[in-house]
Amino acid sequence: MSTRAESLQSLLRDTRLWRGATQAPLRAQATGHAQLDAALPGGGWPCASLSEIVYATAGVGELQLAMPLAARLTQGRRRLALIAPPHLPYAPALRQYGVVLAQLTVIETINDSDALWAAEELLRARAGAVLLWQDGIDTIAQRRLQLAAETGDGIALVYRRLMRHDANSVAALRLKIARVGGATQIEVLKCRGARPTRTCALDA
Amino acid sequence: MLWLCLHFPRLPVEALGFGDPLDVVTDQRGASRWLITAAPGAGIGTPLGAALSLQPGLRAHARSHKAEQAALQQLAHWIYRYGSPVHAEMRDLAEVGRVPQALLWVEIAASLRLFGSYRAMRERLRGDLAELQQHAQLAVAPTRAASALFACLQDGIAIREPAQLQDRLAAWPTAALPWPRAQLDALQGVGLRRIGDLLAVPRAAFARRFGAARLRELDQLCGRAAEPGVAIVPSTGFRRRFDLAAEIEQVEALLFPLRRLAFELQAWLRARDVGLRAVRLLCLHAQQRRSSFVLRFGDAHRDGSRIFDALRERLLRAPLGAAVRALELRAEDIAETEVPQTDLFEAADAGGDWTRAIERVAARLGESALWTPAIHDEYRPERAWRRADANLPLDVPHRPRPLWLLRKPLPLPTPDLPDTPPERIESGWWDDADQRRDYHDIEWQHARAWVYRERDSERWFLHGLWA
Incomplete structure (x- = not known):
């Protein structure tokens, strides 16, 4: 009797089960942006999975989006890695956002496969979060990152610069970030566990 | 006793360094050679001629x-x-x-x-x-x-x-x-x-x-008489050369001797009760040429498989330039080991997974590919950061700074300026990198940019992005 009740409970907890309006609880880390958290099913970045941030050009607030997470993780003595960033991650600014720099590692790579390999290694090594910049990431690579994030229970954020956001993705969460009329706007393209509907502004 | x-x-x-059972070693005295290690079908002490007639596949090596x-x-x-x-x-x-x-x-x-x-x-x-x-x-x-x-x-x-x-x-x-x-x-x-x-x-x-x-x-x-003898004390440095039986070009073929060297180093570290911070591998090639590299570890340790893993990653990343005749492993930097203690709050890196992963990445991508940003106490934006291993607690600048800094400022045409006053940075007159700049925060090509005007030349540059 009890085993049956348990299996029902475990089924109800499964995020793949569609239950109309109510949602299964999703393990997530708050993004730190109130409006965005409200729009996301788990209330933030899904844990142990891959999220993708699509942007058209650097400097639209794309890294700011991850800063509250980075600050919280590094303050909690978790490790954070920035892999293949397009520009110098600027230490004074990172500190202004509350990131503990000693917990942060920047890895510069020559080619995409090295970057992907490093991201996988560090995710498996229980990194708090790994931020990877790779425009041409393919589905196989995404699945590998997803698997690594599950193994190490970390958050993988992939930044992709795309003109069109209709490229395939297996990410649990996809956000598009752009600057519209002098303000940063986030569009939820896809989120596992709910229907993506909302567009919201990023509080600067 | x-x-x-x-x-x-x-x-x-x-x-x-032979692992095959058919490889045997012989000793020689005058014209007679005999086996000093056993092989299948040929026992110890068998004359080489007799052993070869019993087991034609033997490969004999001089000791x-x-x-x-x-x-x-x-x-x-x-x-x-x-x-x-x-x-x-x-x-x-x-x-x-x-x-x-x-x-x-x-x-x-x-x-x-x-x-x-x-x-x-x-x-x-x-x-x-x-x-x-x-x-x-x-x-x-x-x-x-x-x-x-x-x-x-x-x-x-x-x-x-x-x-x-x-x-x-x-x-x-x-x-x-x-x-x-x-x-x-x-x-x-x-x-x-x-x-x-x-x-x-x-x-x-x-x-x-x-x-x-x-x-x-x-x-x-x-036990009726004393047995004098000189006891062995571990040497103060580790330096071990391994001469290969033949020239080797494939990295895979080097892994067996390399593993041996790594575990010998582990034994030495344990005997001396010290930990390893850096190790150097020297490859000796033909005509006295040599190549070498140093691998650094995140913390002092004495784990042979960790040494071996790092060496293997490094060798697989950069293939050998020439055939190798001998290997030499040296302990480059040793330190007292920190006794592994479990930290109540350091749950994030239990078992040193992170440190090991970072070492593997550094071994494959090169040490300069990895760095940790740190703050440097400077007004000039280019110098307000540095690549660091350790972070000093420093004051955070009061004015907001962008998350991306361009490695080299990009020349810009004169942009449209907002009404807000610029941030003026004037510093560095005492060295050769004098800066007199006005920093503005503008919208540029659908992004928020951090630009400056050089006050001497009146030219504009893009220096950062508010990512």
């Missing part, structure tokens, strides 16, 4: 005294963790057909209590030997000579009580003694077939007939 003796019957072949000594020295470093003092001897009898004995002794009476029991110690020892891929025969006896005698005869003899020693020795044949063959034949000739027979001979008569030296050896065997 309780001596544990290890006899390494395959040391001559292991020292040369290398230097390699054997070095290998024995490394094993001495390893055995140091089981007790002290440690003695080692490569016993050579310099007679045709005699086989050298690679012997290692360690005094274990004091350390037995630490291990709990001899059985527990022996299990650990066997585990280590398997890891080192080393064949050995073990024996325990109250004297060095007796333990060596037993180790060479049979594996696993253990005599703990000095009172039993003489009785147990008595049963073995005199032929087992490491004495010149002429003398052993003489003993046979007068009917002294067992060690017990020798012990029964009156001492004065024995000394007259076979020499005082032999009598002293017999006394040492039974």
Whole structure:
């Protein structure tokens, strides 16, 4: 009797089960942006999975989006890695956002496969979060990152610069970030566990 | 005193780095060559010609005294963790057909209590030997000579009580003694077939007939005389060269000797009770050319598999420039190890997974690919950060700064400016990088940009992005 009740409970907890309006609880880390958290099913970045941030050009607030997470993780003595960033991650600014720099590692790579390999290694090594910049990431690579994030229970954020956001993705969460009329706007393209509907502004 | 003796019957072949059973090592005296390691179908001591007719597939190699000594020295470093003092001897009898004995002794009476029991110690020892891929025969006896005698005869003899020693020795044949063959034949000739027979001979008569030296050896065997010897103390530096049997171009073929070197280094680190921070691998090529690299570790450690993993990643990343003739591994930087302590709050890197992963990444991508940003106390934006290993607590600048900084400022056409006043940075007049700039925060090409105007040249540059 009890085993049956348990299996029902475990089924109800499964995020793949569609239950109309109510949602299964999703393990997530708050993004730190109130409006965005409200729009996301788990209330933030899904844990142990891959999220993708699509942007058209650097400097639209794309890294700011991850800063509250980075600050919280590094303050909690978790490790954070920035892999293949397009520009110098600027230490004074990172500190202004509350990131503990000693917990942060920047890895510069020559080619995409090295970057992907490093991201996988560090995710498996229980990194708090790994931020990877790779425009041409393919589905196989995404699945590998997803698997690594599950193994190490970390958050993988992939930044992709795309003109069109209709490229395939297996990410649990996809956000598009752009600057519209002098303000940063986030569009939820896809989120596992709910229907993506909302567009919201990023509080600067 | 309780001596544990290890006899390494395959040391001559292991020292040369051969793993195949058909590889044998021969000793030579005059025109005769004979096997000093066994192969399937050809026992130890067989003349080479006879062995080849029995087993045509044999590959015979001449023994290398230097390699054997070095290998024995490394094993001495390893055995140091089981007790002290440690003695080692490569016993050579310099007679045709005699086989050298690679012997290692360690005094274990004091350390037995630490291990709990001899059985527990022996299990650990066997585990280590398997890891080192080393064949050995073990024996325990109250004297060095007796333990060596037993180790060479049979594996696993253990005599703990000095009172039993003489009785147990008595049963073995005199032929087992490491004495010149002429003398052993003489003993046979007068009917002294067992060690017990020798012990029964009156001492004065024995000394007259076979020499005082032999009598002293017999006394040492039974524990009636002291056994002087120079104990081995681990050297202060680790530097181990491995000469390859042939030139090797494939990295994969280097992994076997490399693994060996890594575990020898581990043994040395344990013997010295220090940790490794950096290691250098030197590859020696033809015509005295050499190449080398240094690998640094995140923390001081003494883990052979970790050393090996890092070396392998590094070698697989950058293939060998030329064929390698010899490898040399050196401990470049050693430090007292931090005793691994479990930190209540450091749950994030339990077991050092992160440190190891970072090391693997650094080994493959190169050390300069990894860095940690840090703040530098400077007004000039280019110098307000640095690549660092350790972070000093510094004040955060009051004015907001963008998350991306361009490595090189990008020249811009004159942009449309907002009404907000600029941030003026004037600094560096004391060195050659004087800056007089006005920083603005603008919208530029659908992004928020951090731009400045050089006040001397009136030119505009893009310096950062508010990512």
